[in-house]
Amino acid sequence: MKRHVLIFACLAAIAGALLLRPSGDLEPHQVAGPVRALSGSASAQDFRPLPFHAMAKRVGQRYRGRLIGADITHPTPRERELGAALIYEFRIITPQQNLLKIRMDARDGRFLEIAGRGQTKALRKGGAMKNTDKYRDAN
Numbered sequence: 001m002k003r004h005v006l007i008f009a010c011l012a013a014i015a016g017a018l019l020l021r022p023s024g025d026l027e028p029h030q031v032a033g034p035v036r037a038l039s040g041s042a043s044a045q046d047f048r049p050l051p052f053h054a055m056a057k058r059v060g061q062r063y064r065g066r067l068i069g070a071d072i073t074h075p076t077p078r079e080r081e082l083g084a085a086l087i088y089e090f091r092i093i094t095p096q097q098n099l100l101k102i103r104m105d106a107r108d109g110r111f112l113e114i115a116g117r118g119q120t121k122a123l124r125k126g127g128a129m130k131n132t133d134k135y136r137d138a139n
Helices: 002-020 052-062 077-081
Strands: 066-073 087-093 099-105 111-115
Touching (some): 052 066, 052 087, 052 099
Antiparallel strands (some): 066 087, 087 099, 099 111
16 A cells, blocks of 8 residues: 555656746747657557556566656657657665666556666566567666
């Protein structure tokens, strides 16, 4: 139950931060940067990110530890090359007190990057990476 409350609190904080961030000098109808069309037949209406809480649950099913932070962020150039348009980033503290930073594709739930010490020790039995994941845990 505490985990659900923590996840909900993280989501509420993220939503609040997005709503309260300064708008800068832009008018509401202006765009902050260049707008690029999505490649292929994809369009903005086709983009459907997976639920944030479902991805947090998936992280918990794969790694032992306590979720201490979560964020929605832009992809790195390498992640963008893999087709990611939006990234869910989770931070967990493992039972060995190591910090893991986990980046996932918001659209399909792929684990794109797992950074930090103790990745192998924190991995749950049966939580090994599936062949569908593009990046592999190097630890």
